[in-house]
Amino acid sequence: MQFIKTKDSSFTVYNERYKEHYHTLSGALEEAFEKHVNAIGVEDESHILDFCFGLGYNSIAATKGHKNLNILGLENDLEIIKAIKNLTVPKEIEKEFSAFRNLTEKPEITDENNNTIKLILGDAIHTIDQLPEVFFNRVFFDPFSPKKQPEMWSKEVFKKVFALMKPGAKLSTYSCAKMVRENMKAAGFIVMDGPIIGRKSPATIAIKSHLASRNQQLAPRKMCNYSS
Numbered sequence: 001m002q003f004i005k006t007k008d009s010s011f012t013v014y015n016e017r018y019k020e021h022y023h024t025l026s027g028a029l030e031e032a033f034e035k036h037v038n039a040i041g042v043e044d045e046s047h048i049l050d051f052c053f054g055l056g057y058n059s060i061a062a063t064k065g066h067k068n069l070n071i072l073g074l075e076n077d078l079e080i081i082k083a084i085k086n087l088t089v090p091k092e093i094e095k096e097f098s099a100f101r102n103l104t105e106k107p108e109i110t111d112e113n114n115n116t117i118k119l120i121l122g123d124a125i126h127t128i129d130q131l132p133e134v135f136f137n138r139v140f141f142d143p144f145s146p147k148k149q150p151e152m153w154s155k156e157v158f159k160k161v162f163a164l165m166k167p168g169a170k171l172s173t174y175s176c177a178k179m180v181r182e183n184m185k186a187a188g189f190i191v192m193d194g195p196i197i198g199r200k201s202p203a204t205i206a207i208k209s210h211l212a213s214r215n216q217q218l219a220p221r222k223m224c225n226y227s228s
């Protein structure tokens with residue numbers, strides 16, 4: 001796997017199947033911090049879902065300065081997980097990254113700040129069905145683009161993710177596509193602009209309202225079952 005240097009000196013990869021880079025070329029690490037971690041904020045003890053883990057930048061960035069995080073990463077490509085072993089990262093996250101290298105040998109690691117990172121390998125559309133409802137405080141949502149991978153950005157997937165989140169929980173993603181935002185709203189999210197980083201359009205933040213009732217929280221899962 002060939003690493004490509006982005007403008008902030010962090011490396012990304014090009015995916016031949018989807019004909020897309022894993023990150024914006026303006027900065028892979030900057031994207032992780034600015035479009036995800038800083039955009040929705042992370043607190044110690046949070047339960048985080050890293051939906052499309054890849055090289056793990058979003059999770060690595062989340063662990064910086066935090067302790068007792070419980071991170072669950074979903075990824076279907078073992079090759080990209082193996083590539084983590086050979087990744088060189090910028091100095092600012094070298095310390096946090098050292099524990100992540102072990103993910104190439106075992107699916108669950110704990111770093112020196114008691115942050116636990118667990119990977120589930122498989123198609124995230126299906127592996128999310130194994131996860132507990134009303135559990136996550138933060139979600140980093142990071143598939144390939146809606147143009148290349150529309151199935152990942154569907155109303156049904158957002159409904160499943162919504163059901164996994166606690167009231168007040170937040171989701172971050174780089175896309176602001178109309179279809180994406182409409183599907184998020186249909187799933188029950190409040191949708192807002194995220195930061196503008198490395199391009200003209202904003203990222204997106206989706207919030208599960210504190211007012212989401214237990215019934216509303218569970219409704220998406222029921223609807224998915226009816227249609228499947």
Ligand SMILES: C[S@@+](CC[C@H](N)C(=O)[O-])C[C@H]1O[C@@H](n2cnc3c(N)ncnc32)[C@H](O)[C@@H]1O
Binds near residue numbers: 125
């Ligand atoms: C845009 S990259 C994500 C970059 C990643 N967050 C990082 O920091 O490196 C998309 C990732 O989603 C993974 N992916 C694509 N389809 C998937 C699926 N159906 N289930 C799980 N992972 C998937 C790809 O293998 C790739 O690693």
